[in-house]
Amino acid sequence: xxxxxxxxxxxxxxxxxxxxxRFSLLVRVTHWLNTISFxxxxxxxxxxxxxxxxxxxxxxxxxxxxSILDLPLPFMLGGxxxxxxxxxxxxxxxxxLTGLLYAISGLMSQHFRRNLWPAKxxxxxxxxxxxIWDRLRFKKPAAExxxxxxxxxxxxxxxxxxxxxxxxIWTGMAMSPAITSVFPFxxxxxxxxxxxxxxxxxxxxxxxxxxxxxVAMVCLAGFVQRTRAxxxxxxxxxxVQP
Amino acid sequence: MSAHVSRRKLLTTxxxxxxxxxxxxxxxxxxxxxxxxxxxxxxxxxxxxxxxxATQRLLMASGSLAREFNRSEISKVVPVSGPQPKTDxxxxxxAGGFADWRLTVDGLVARPSTFSLAEIKRMPAKTQITHQACxxxxxxxxxxxxxxxxxxxNLVGVSEKAKFAVFWPFDGSWDSLDLPDAFHAQTFLAYNxxxxxxxxxxxxxLRVRVARQLGYKSVKFLSRITVTDSLKxxxxxxxxxxxxxxxSWYAGI
Numbered sequence: 001x002x003x004x005x006x007x008x009x010x011x012x013x014x015x016x017x018x019x020x021x022r023f024s025l026l027v028r029v030t031h032w033l034n035t036i037s038f039x040x041x042x043x044x045x046x047x048x049x050x051x052x053x054x055x056x057x058x059x060x061x062x063x064x065x066x067s068i069l070d071l072p073l074p075f076m077l078g079g080x081x082x083x084x085x086x087x088x089x090x091x092x093x094x095x096x097l098t099g100l101l102y103a104i105s106g107l108m109s110q111h112f113r114r115n116l117w118p119a120k121x122x123x124x125x126x127x128x129x130x131x132i133w134d135r136l137r138f139k140k141p142a143a144e145x146x147x148x149x150x151x152x153x154x155x156x157x158x159x160x161x162x163x164x165x166x167x168x169i170w171t172g173m174a175m176s177p178a179i180t181s182v183f184p185f186x187x188x189x190x191x192x193x194x195x196x197x198x199x200x201x202x203x204x205x206x207x208x209x210x211x212x213x214x215v216a217m218v219c220l221a222g223f224v225q226r227t228r229a230x231x232x233x234x235x236x237x238x239x240v241q242p
Numbered sequence: 243m244s245a246h247v248s249r250r251k252l253l254t255t256x257x258x259x260x261x262x263x264x265x266x267x268x269x270x271x272x273x274x275x276x277x278x279x280x281x282x283x284x285x286x287x288x289x290x291x292x293x294x295x296a297t298q299r300l301l302m303a304s305g306s307l308a309r310e311f312n313r314s315e316i317s318k319v320v321p322v323s324g325p326q327p328k329t330d331x332x333x334x335x336x337a338g339g340f341a342d343w344r345l346t347v348d349g350l351v352a353r354p355s356t357f358s359l360a361e362i363k364r365m366p367a368k369t370q371i372t373h374q375a376c377x378x379x380x381x382x383x384x385x386x387x388x389x390x391x392x393x394x395x396n397l398v399g400v401s402e403k404a405k406f407a408v409f410w411p412f413d414g415s416w417d418s419l420d421l422p423d424a425f426h427a428q429t430f431l432a433y434n435x436x437x438x439x440x441x442x443x444x445x446x447x448l449r450v451r452v453a454r455q456l457g458y459k460s461v462k463f464l465s466r467i468t469v470t471d472s473l474k475x476x477x478x479x480x481x482x483x484x485x486x487x488x489x490s491w492y493a494g495i
Contacts, residue, residue: 052379059311059373062380064319081377082488083287085495090290177375178298178454178494181306193373193381 022147022235027111030102031230033094038211040091045204047084050076055201059192068198092172099165106161115149116158122151141221146235153217160210164203171200277405277420281473281481282491295492299422302494308428308453311371316436317382324413326442327463332412340447345431349408349469352399359433359447365389365397368430376457377489386451388432392425395469403471406481409450410466417461417482418473418491419452428453431464456493458484 023031053073054063061067106112121127131152134141141150149157173179174187174196190196218226229235273279278296282288326332335343340359348354368390375381395407400421407424409417423429432451433440440446445462452459473481481491 048379051377054379056380059315060317060381060383062319062321062376062382064321065317077378078487082484085377086287086291086488086490089294089495090287093290093293175375176298176495177308177373177456178302181308181454182301184309187309193375197379 021233022229023233024109024111025233026102026105028230028233030098033098034102037091037095037098038207040087041095042204042208044084044087044091047080048088049201050074050079050084051081055198056194057192057198058194061194096169103161112158112161116154116161118151118154122154127151135217138220141217146221146226146229156210156213160207164207164210167203168200168207171196171203175200277422280490280492281418281479282485287490291490291492295494298492298494299420302422302454305422305426306454308372311373311383313371313385315383316371316385320382320384320435320444321376321380322443323376323378323457324462326446327413332463335412336442336446343447345448345464346466347394347398347469348466350401350404350471351395351469352401353397355398357394362389362394362431362448363433365393369434370428370430370453372428372451372453374453374457374460377493385436386430386432387434387437388430388448388451390427390430391450392427392429394431394467395424398469400469401471404469405471406469406473408468408470408473408476409461409464410468411461412463412465415461415483416477417459417484418470418476419450419459423452423454426452426454454494456495458489459493 049071050073052075053071054061054067055069055071056062056065057068106116128151131150135152170186171190173183174190175193180187187193187196190199225235270279273292273296278292278299280291280295283292326336343359344356345362346354346356366389367387369385369387371383371385373381373383391407404421406418406420409419419429429450429452431448432445433448435441435444440449445460445464448464449462450460450464468476470476473479477483478486480486482489485491
């Protein structure tokens with residue numbers, strides 16, 4: 001396994017090096033496997049949603065009972081929820097297995113602590129305010145940011161890895177009558193079957209929002225350069241000025 | 243030298259591949275022996291479906307019980323999914339109050355039998371309040387009364403070779419359960435919903451109730467149960483009419 005030397009953000013000094021290994025092989029492979037599975041999960045999840053685009057709170061709910069959200073979508077029966085479910089679980093296996101590999105290796109290699117936990121000073125009010133302001137003005141990220149993660153990146157990645165994905169898995173488990181017969185705490189802690197379904201939907205929306213912002217930021221920073229870095233693991237340093 | 247190395251490499255690769263395929267084949271055989279391969283294991287969704295089924299079967303090996311609820315939690319609305327068959331013989335039997343209806347149990351059993359509704363109602367009854375979710379996403383909690391399927395299975399004497407129970411309803415569909423689910427403590431043949439005779443649209447006179455799977459596995463309008471060791475030659479071999487419409491045979495989710 002390729003070992004990675006991550007550089008702390010803000011400590012970049014030696015920019016004369018033509019190439020720097022930015023992403024480890026494991027991060028790159030799990031990133032793209034996760035991309036495939038996430039796209040499949042969103043498509044199939046939408047297919048399943050179309051069978052009943054209505055949400056409830058508590059254990060039960062259906063037509064004729066009060067809902068908390070009615071999406072302006074048609075009820076499509078006997079179609080997309082069938083292949084959607086087959087596809088959803090196949091993709092979920094890929095997503096969970098690569099996610100576990102990523103999370104365990106990230107913990108063991110201290111990737112999360114060293115590269116994703118906000119660095120010293122990053123959480124100060126001034127630094128956060130500047131960062132948020134830059135993002136809101138769509139300011140192109142500084143070139144040295146190609147070598148590390150900015151504080152907003154760190155916080156959102158941590159939220160996705162340690163909150164949203166576990167919440168998706170937790171609420172997903174809560175919707176399985178087979179799983180909850182063995183582990184009823186999944187559904188009890190979720191607040192009931194229909195609440196779990198509703199939370200699953202809202203968390204999925206937040207993940208889609210994250211991906212949209214993520215892709216927008218990649219485009220802003222330079223789509224070709226950043227995508228190449230996530231494929232080859234290397235940032236070409238030629239254009240980086242000290 | 244390089245030719246030698248590449249030949250050796252080729253040989254090693256070939257042997258590894260052969261061992262891999264043999265290993266996979268052996269693993270599949272063992273998994274099948276322990277009932278970990280679903281009948282709809284083929285096709286592009288087969289790997290995910292097989293992983294899910296095998297994992298859940300292993301997790302649930304101890305006969306885990308689905309959650310049960312209090313009377314106060316029973317839903318006021320019990321939605322109808324798939325109304326009663328409009329054709330004979332169902333309509334004729336319904337008109338006659340199911341007096342002429344019989345449940346046939348056959349296949350790999352010691353004593354193939356038929357039972358009238360009155361005979362089934364005289365069997366040891368069981369009542370449970372469980373949650374049922376439809377694959378579409380809606381759900382309800384209801385009280386069901388019926389006879390445990392295991393009781394009927396033991397009455398007819400299921401062969402040791404048996405692996406599945408196939409259900410034939412009056413609505414032209416069909417489905418099946420593996421024996422762990424067929425013999426599960428919460429699987430039963432229900433004739434009563436929320437304290438009243440099962441309404442026609444909810445599956446009268448008798449329906450299956452499977453607490454650990456989605457609603458569509460709880461076959462309604464039951465007519466016949468066939469015990470078998472293989473689903474290969476039943477219908478299109480996928481264990482249920484559902485895969486033909488894109489729905490998985492196993493619905494523990």
